[in-house]
Amino acid sequence: MIVSKKENPKSFLEIDLTGPDGNVFNLIATGKNMCGQLGIDKDQFTKEMMSSDYENAVNTFEKYFGNFVVLYK
Numbered sequence: 001m002i003v004s005k006k007e008n009p010k011s012f013l014e015i016d017l018t019g020p021d022g023n024v025f026n027l028i029a030t031g032k033n034m035c036g037q038l039g040i041d042k043d044q045f046t047k048e049m050m051s052s053d054y055e056n057a058v059n060t061f062e063k064y065f066g067n068f069v070v071l072y073k
Contacts, residue, residue: 012070
């Protein structure tokens with residue numbers, strides 16, 4: 001779920017894409033951790049995240065974890 005900073009459903013993990021937590025390596029690491037917790041194939045997730053540019057990585061992260069994570073842009 002990508003929302004502006006003023007909309008904040010507090011029950012979600014929050015990642016500010018403009019800060020250090022928004023770098024692609026952190027998103028991949030966070031995603032791999034969540035894959036393990038949710039029973040999602042880590043290799044498939046990582047392959048999709050790394051298949052293109054940063055925007056693709058963010059969209060892939062949103063695809064897999066948008067119901068659990070709020071991404072601020």
